[in-house]
Amino acid sequence: MTGRRTVGWAFAALAGAALGVSLVVLIVLIVITALQAGPITAMRAVAEAGISLSLRSMDVPSTRESLSYSTIAQVEAGSPASGLGMARGDALVAVAGVPVDRPSRAWDAVGAAPGGYEVTLPVAWIPRSEITLGALRATSVAGETRVVLTSPSPAAQGGGLRAGDVLLSAAGIPIVGTRQAWEALVVAARTQGTPIELTLERGGELQVIAWDPTARAELRFVRNPLRAWWTFLTTLNEPRYPERAGLFPAFVGSVYVVLVMAAVAFPLGVAGAVYLEEYAPNNALTRVIEVLVANLAGTPSAVVGIIGLEVFARALGAGRSILAGGLTLSILILPMMIVATREALRAVPQTLREAALAVGATRWETVRHHVLPYALPGILTGTILSFSRALGEAAPLLLLGAFLFVTYVPRGLGDSFTVVPLQIFEWATRPQDGFATVAAAAIVILVTLLLVLNALAIVLRNRFQRRWSG
Amino acid sequence: MVLTPHSLGRAARGRSRRERLATVGLTTAGLLAVVITFTIIALFIQGSVPFLRKVPLGEFLGGTRWAPIHEPASYGILPLVGATVVTTGIALAVAVPLGLLAAVFLSAYAPSSVRRVLKPALELLAGVPTVVYGFFALRFVTPLLQGFIPALGFWNGLSAGLVMGIMIVPYMASLSEDVLYAVPRSLWEGAYALGATRFETVVRVVIPAALSGIGAAFILALTRAVGETMIVALAAGRTPTWPPDPTKPLLTLTTAIVNIATGDHEATAFIWAAVFAIGLLLFLVTLALNTVSYLVIQRYREKYA
Amino acid sequence: MSEHVAPPVLSTRKFSLWYGSHQAVIEVDLDIAERQITAIIGPSGCGKSTLIRAFNRLNDLIPGVRTAGEILFRGEGIYRRGVDPVAVRRHIGMVFQKPNPFPKTVFENVAFGLRINGFQGNLKDRVAQALVQAALWDEVKNDLHRKTGYDLSGGQQQRLCIARALAVEPEVLLMDEPCSALDPIATAKIEDLIRDLARSVTVAIVTHNMQQAARVSDWTAFMLLGELVEFGPTREVFTRPKDSRTEAYITGRFG
Ligand SMILES: Nc1ncnc2c1ncn2[C@@H]1O[C@H](COP(=O)(O)OP(=O)(O)OP(=O)(O)O)[C@@H](O)[C@H]1O
């Protein structure tokens, strides 16, 4: 007897654990993803200070090393950064005392700096080669490249360099080309600090001079999470720089595509369900339709995508447009709509239909005036759930060829578009720093939206259940 | 009397015309599913014909090299089938036991208040977009697993399969719970009345009674895994491998379609025929599986209606 | 009570009905006299509801239903080809076992039948008239547009359903156990109402309650296992049944 009990309890515990573990894993998944989106505040703060960064690297032939550094890929006109004289092509070497080898280091430094929403942090950068060094020429002597400073810039002159100097190495990093001369300074400044020991040959003699080519200034960063997320949601997308990524085009694309889908799938789905539930004779054809609807609901979305591409985009000539996208999604959602609506119709008491028919209503009048209004909350609940499913669908639209780099807001049915899940897919596949963060941020927005829609569906269901069950 | 005088002929003309119109419209909408299905079949067969004319069926289904854009091209589908089998197998190994146990817990053990909360929660989780799971697999599960399996590639079938399994758990649990819940209370009570414990009732009576329904739920989970695209596209990579190895990048049937469709080929290129051939195969497999599971569930419902 | 003077409004001629392979009504011949009350009694499952629902073709909704024989409405076969069941139901109204108001306002409940039938007159008056006829007017006149059908008590709901049926001025009112879901006081009100109604409309009522049949009806039909066993003036059926099975039933020996 106790043995039977124990087995029973062990099983109950196992089953409970299975449910618990599954729920916990799923929730942890979503929480971890949400946490990944954290750096977006600092990224936007850097972007709003005017700086877009990109990762570069310098190859050192002698050691076969690849040393990374961050250049300033873009400085927004009129921004604080441009006020400090920063410009495209400069290299950012430190933020708040943290050496910057890759863009994420700069964002993290801004994010981690103590202080409130607004912080003013020291930044150090090395202006681009023409300003730091001046004109250089590479000559080949006995198979070796020698880099000669032909006309030093004012900054170089101030640091003690002269025309005709041959630059050999910076902090031990050999200089093997004109580009490498400046890169060596940047990498040296990051790895070993300033001043840099620059080895050069002047008039046939080796000389070592200590030089600090970095420019320094204080830069104000505004780390406002609300503003960062709002900007992320409402700006156009700049596909090259994650800190300037914007979800707006994808968001608008999603809304348009779902609206087109709704306009098609809602009436057709409800009509199909009304046919099956209220009109269809009890025969073989009806059963075939039911099997096919169930089948369509389980058709892989990749297959649906091919249909979209072949029928809507190519045969009907809609191209890779919002129209084609909405139609493709409606094939996917139609069977779900039918199933959900049928369930709602089945919950309508038969006596209600009989009551209407008994006063001489036709079948359509009965459906139109009594059955549909009664089933409406159920239908709407099912509709919201189906539509939220459509909002998360990426595969069919990926196949349809929705553009991955949409930087403008679609305006009409014929425009090309992208949608939020596809934008997430695109960002998730980018190897550069920061794209994982914006992908995670987009996921947070998408999942929040779906949660709200689902909550709405549940509220709707509960409210009307109470109202009509009296 | 202001109403129409009595006569049993047709009702007023406007009304009967509306009625006919409604009937025609609704019937058309009802038949749409048939139209769509046959369009799909016709389109895929038509699209596959040029492919099957050039590539012998034996080579297509038996070949172990998938290289449609290389010279010479080779169209052996086994690496894709193998990849799909590997990721699906891993996913089901996770999803089926977990989902089934969770369903048993919900229907047999959980108090009704817990059930009322957890069932919608499960359905909510089942609705999380798959691209989210793909991101999770690529960014967290793979690095985590690489801690244990150093040879694991950046793209691999293992992590895609595991995450796909996690994704399917709520789906499997929700479907099986419906099935278990439909077993009449009288059956439970009959077993209790004989002095069976709850465990014995569940294992000896309820699960056997629900077996066909559980089988159907299993098939639905299977089609879901076979057709899944975004998770494998993100986490499993795009390299056809034979024999399939879960620690290496894999190209599944669905990602092969994605690969070609997003590959910027001319609309007339022969490679599109391969898309149709793969699509046809996928469609026929899922058609068969779905039909079986639908009919099984239908029979099951009738049994316990 | 009244004698067999009026011509029949509804009559069945060897009417049979099958649910799939199960025959629920077997060759029934029955005449329902104008402006009189005909009660149909019999044990559970004998086919009372099936028969009464056949009178306005409500069984058409059930898949697998087949009929044979005829039902004539003023001489016209309602199952003949070309007959629109909608028109049949427009003339032959029905009140059901459980009150089934529409989830709409009291006014809309009554007005619906008028609206769809293209009523041209004064809608408000007609709705009020129907509610008066159904003895509900005084209880709802202040809430016509505020209360829904669901806000009324069970007995009020049933009277609302009667008003709804009466509004389109049917010639026959079918009632399938209209009181079985109601308490005795509400039942008494409806019984009085039915007697009043018979002055202007023909009533066929199914009931399980033999006292009720005896109290309200002019004619009584007794059914058993799908067959019409006995049919005659109520007083005779209850006092001098011709068939021993009828006698057994009304004396409570089975059923
Ligand atoms: N929709 C249906 N499908 C199949 N059989 C039915 C259906 N409705 C009724 N029946 C069968 O037809 C027979 C007559 O049923 P009906 O409802 O007419 O009986 P009834 O006399 O009204 O019974 P009660 O007094 O219980 O209401 C019964 O055997 C019943 O099982």
Ligand SMILES: [Mg+2]
């Ligand atoms: Mg009955």
